[in-house]
Amino acid sequence: MASMPTIKLVLLVCYVSLLCLASSSSPDLSGISKPSSSQKVSLGLYYESLCPYCSSFIVNHLTKLFEDDLISIVDLHLSPWGNTKLRSDNDTVVCQHGAYECFLDTVEACAIDVWPELSDHFPFIYCVESLVIEHKYKKWETCYEKLNLNSKHVSDCLSSGHGKELQLQYAAETSALEPPHKYVPWVVVDGQPLYEDYENFISYICKAYKGNKLPGACAKYSSIRSVKVNRFPLVCRNGVYTMWDLLERIKTSLLSFVTGLL
Template sequence: MDSFNFIPLLVLLSFLFVYASRSSFEDQGINVQSTPEPRKLEGPPTKVEKVELVLYYETLCPYCKEFIVKELIKVFDRGLINIVNLRLVPYGNAHIQEPDKTIVCQHGPDECYLNSIQACAISSWPDVKQHFKLIHCVENQTIEGKQSKEEGWKSCCRKLGMNQKPVQDCYDSGLERKLILQYANETNHLVPHHTYVPWVVVNNQPLYDDYQNFVSYVCKAYKGSPKPEGCRSLLPKINSAGNADSNGQAFTRVKRSRNN
């Protein structure tokens, strides 16, 4: 017999032997395990994006101070910080005066100074949990009228155990001006343009006069689960003059302007 014809015959006989042995085992009640199928690896869980929350403000605006001290603190008190990216932009209704690009603030030089100090705090401590502590303290002091502009923020640093040197160095080096000009550019190119402060924006949509209900908008916009404690018993509070979209944003016709 030709050797090339003999090889397929051996393969066939081997297959018949294995099949017969398996049948014999199964007839005796012996379980024969099949080769397991490759396990399908599950992909990583879908990442839920945080809600973008931005406050455009100026440091000596009465409405801004009240909002930061009494309302925006809820981001931290109610666990919302876990679902939002909070940004603060201290420029507000300031404007740049030609020809030397002098920055003029609505509430005078003291406001320009504090805007710069808070811009430096944001730059020095990028973690919002850190720089918000200082900003909250400074704004609370301006409400109470306890300290002068310079002594006020420094006393807050001492109270909070924060090193004031990075902020002072930022201000003295002139970096504060670059930061403020960046904030000016961002504020002046908002769409729609801001018409007053505080100007609160959730996922690129301004809340207009309903800004104090920002928690409702944030909770509605967040698609993750479970929602933080601050959201669980909260229903969207949409201004009666506006219509909510699928993300809980309100598009409200502004009937008046707040410029102080």
């Protein structure tokens, strides 16, 4: 029986495919008003591939953008860099969750570059991050087959050094954030960070939208208010390796080792 992430991946691919068909349809749809790019709400996600909270947000929350046509009013931008550091030589990259995170961040950067349409790169990133949640991220290449994608484009990006160039671009972009990011996932709506209320991002999108045709999804979130909950924040902090970070890294390493033996 198919796992829940696999079922969600199939549904996601079907939905974004329908979006593509709708966007290229005949003039019969010309009477339907669509938000202009200036009316759309910008949504930025600054993340790193092996932060468990980033993976959870992408797989369990960000996919809500594709419900009730909410994506029609959103410009989504993904930035796979997060808390990664550049050493003083501006060439050596150090990732918070180890070298494999650096590699997967570059893979996802290449995917965004070679498949610039959201409907093409988001299902791939969703697939990879689903494997992160399952602690099977070293099997990320299976996402090519699952999505019927040609692996050559991403492989060329990685081997040519273009992936490294993309890394540096995302580094500069993340470094330029105002206010500076403190942790990931760092979610920004129309230039304003949501801080620890990032899971409530849809209500912020609906409030920020200035167009005249709200998607049905906004009705569900119109009454939602930000509520501060006294809990350990579900974030990977910038430059801080807490005991929680250490335990997560140990757990990830152990599960990867066990998976490799199976």
